[in-house]
Amino acid sequence: MSQTEPVNNAPAAIETPLGPGMGFRLSVMMCLQYAIWGIWAPILGLYLGALPGFQTAEGLADFGRIGLIYMTMPIASIIAPFVGGQIADRYFSAERFLAISQLLGGVALLVVTQLTSFAGVFIGMLVYNLLYAPTIALTNSITFQHWPNQRFSRIRVFGSIGWIVIGWLFTLWMAKVGHAFRTPAMGDCLYGAAVLSIAYAVYSLFLPHTPPSKQAGNPLAFLDAVKMLRNPAFAVMAVVSFFVAIELQLYFVWAQSFLKTGVGIEEGWVSTVLTAGQVCEMVMMVLLPVALLKFGFRATMALGIAAWCLRDLVFAIGQPTGLVVGAVGLHGVGYAFFFTTIFMFADAIAPKDIKSSAQGFLASVTIGCGM
Numbered sequence: 592m593s594q595t596e597p598v599n600n601a602p603a604a605i606e607t608p609l610g611p612g613m614g615f616r617l618s619v620m621m622c623l624q625y626a627i628w629g630i631w632a633p634i635l636g637l638y639l640g641a642l643p644g645f646q647t648a649e650g651l652a653d654f655g656r657i658g659l660i661y662m663t664m665p666i667a668s669i670i671a672p673f674v675g676g677q678i679a680d681r682y683f684s685a686e687r688f689l690a691i692s693q694l695l696g697g698v699a700l701l702v703v704t705q706l707t708s709f710a711g712v713f714i715g716m717l718v719y720n721l722l723y724a725p726t727i728a729l730t731n732s733i734t735f736q737h738w739p740n741q742r743f744s745r746i747r748v749f750g751s752i753g754w755i756v757i758g759w760l761f762t763l764w765m766a767k768v769g770h771a772f773r774t775p776a777m778g779d780c781l782y783g784a785a786v787l788s789i790a791y792a793v794y795s796l797f798l799p800h801t802p803p804s805k806q807a808g809n810p811l812a813f814l815d816a817v818k819m820l821r822n823p824a825f826a827v828m829a830v831v832s833f834f835v836a837i838e839l840q841l842y843f844v845w846a847q848s849f850l851k852t853g854v855g856i857e858e859g860w861v862s863t864v865l866t867a868g869q870v871c872e873m874v875m876m877v878l879l880p881v882a883l884l885k886f887g888f889r890a891t892m893a894l895g896i897a898a899w900c901l902r903d904l905v906f907a908i909g910q911p912t913g914l915v916v917g918a919v920g921l922h923g924v925g926y927a928f929f930f931t932t933i934f935m936f937a938d939a940i941a942p943k944d945i946k947s948s949a950q951g952f953l954a955s956v957t958i959g960c961g962m
Contacts, residue, residue, distance in 0.1 A: 613799065617734050617746045620798055622753035623791040624730045627693075627723070629754030630761055630787065631780040633865045635660070636847050637858060638777035644709040654848065656709050660716055661844045667720035668959030674725060684802045685733050685947060689726050690795035696722040697788030704781045723788075727958065728950035735938045735946060737799045741880060743935055744927070748876035751869045751923070757783070758866040765859045777858075816941070816948035825940060828892070829956050832933055835896060836961025838903070842922065843962075849906065854915050864916055872923030879927055888936050895929025898922075930957070 639645045639660060640652030647653050678688055696719050703715035734746050761780060769775025820826045846865060850856045856864055882891045898921045905918035934953060941949035 613737055614746065616798060617738055618749040619794065620730055621734070621746055621750040622756075623787060623794065624726065624753070625750035626753035626757040627784050627787045627791065629866075629869070630757045630783045632843060633758065633847055634761075634777055634780055634862050636844065637851070637861065638780065639712070641777070642707045642712070644707055644712065652848075658844050659709075660713060661840070662962075663713065663717040664720045664724065665840065665959050665962035667717060667724040668727075668957075668962070669955050670959075671721050671724035682803055684800060685729050685736075686795050686798040686801055689729050689733070689798070690792045692722045692726050692792075693788045693795060694792035697785045697792065700781050700785035700788060704778060704785070724954070724958065725951065728954040729947060731934050731938070731950045732947040733798060733801050735950075736801055740935060740938055741883075743938075744876045744879040744931060747931055748873050751873040751876060751927075755866045755869040755873065757787075758862045758869070762859060762863045815945045816952040819937075819941065819949060819952070822940065825937070828933055828936060829953070831892075831896075832929075832953065832957045833961040835899070835929060836957040838899060839957075840962035842899075842902075846919075850915075850919075853909060854912055856912075856916075865919060867916060867919040868922030868926070870923065871920035872927050875924050875927035876931065879931060882928065883932070883935075888932060891932050892929050895925040895927070895932065898924035898928065933957075 636652075636654075636657045639657045640654075645653050645656050699715060699719040699722060703712060703719065706712045706715055731743075734743060738746055761783060764779065764783075765775045765777075769779065820829060847861050850861050850864055851858055879891070882894070886894070902918045902921035902925070905914055905921075909915065934950060937949045937953050938946060
């Protein structure tokens with residue numbers, strides 16, 4: 592790490608002035624941020640597999656094309672976080688950029704619901720993810736600027752809650768509620784994400800004001816973020832994060848199909864089973880400050896990686912069903928102990944005037960290049 596932050600220590604306490612209701616406002620923000628992603632990401636492949644543009648000549652789902660749709664998020668995440676971070680650090684308040692991105696993203700999703708060809712869905716999802724990808728790092732940045740670093744997991748846990756709750760609600764919609772209106776379909780996940788995104792855009796206007804830095808150095812903030820690689824500890828973390836993210840994309844793309852065809856879980860319950868990872872993640876988020884205090888950044892990250900290795904080993908064995916479902920929970924251990932920790936680490940060492948760009952750079956390395 593840098594001279595200011597030993598790599599094995601938890602982040603030092605930072606006195607951040609907290610306004611009334613600040614924790615609640617940031618928690619709702621994080622809940623909505625991940626509910627939008629969580630309603631479509633686990634099950635989009637099941638919807639796409641039924642579209643004419645995503646079927647083989649034999650009438651089977653074309654997983655190659657489905658995988659390319661999931662790649663639109665990583666593709667967008669290579670570029671978009673840099674743009675979002677640059678704008679938030681230098682030109683535009685973060686909460687307003689968040690509102691515009693989510694509003695346009697909701698409109699893009701509504702367009703995607705009307706598309707059935709591979710090319711149309713690919714372009715539509717790429718446009719959507721170019722709008723959504725920067726907001727992941729921006730929500731981290733907004734939280735870090737209005738909430739103490741060492742208490743970040745108390746806010747981030749609501750992202751896990753949002754992912755869990757929306758998954759359960761969508762399962763309820765598919766099983767019962769939706770039938771009161773019409774025959775529900777997997778494609779309803781995109782309608783749900785669009786509605787949430789537009790509602791989130793309105794809510795973003797009421798988030799704490801997060802203006803660009805008034806003490807900016809380099810006008811190109813993202814270049815200063817890249818220069819953080821001169822710090823050996825940050826450089827090693829970035830490289831490790833890249834390779835870990837490669838494995839994460841395999842989980843996101845194949846887990847739903849594996850649970851349905853390989854394990855035999857009914858299609859309508861796949862989304863609910865996958866939320867086991869977020870339930871465990873929620874618990875781990877609560878324990879994260881304790882882990883960082885006891886083990887430090889490096890060991891906590893290693894524990895997260897080890898959890899994913901164990902999950903993949905159980906998946907490779909593939910039975911019994913209860914053990915496989917339980918292994919889904921290990922996804923939450925890895926996400927909390929590794930992914931959340933690396934963003935806390937980046938915030939702890941980044942200069943104040945490039946914090947959004949530092950978050951964006953890390954998102955580009957992981958969600959972008961890695962995935």
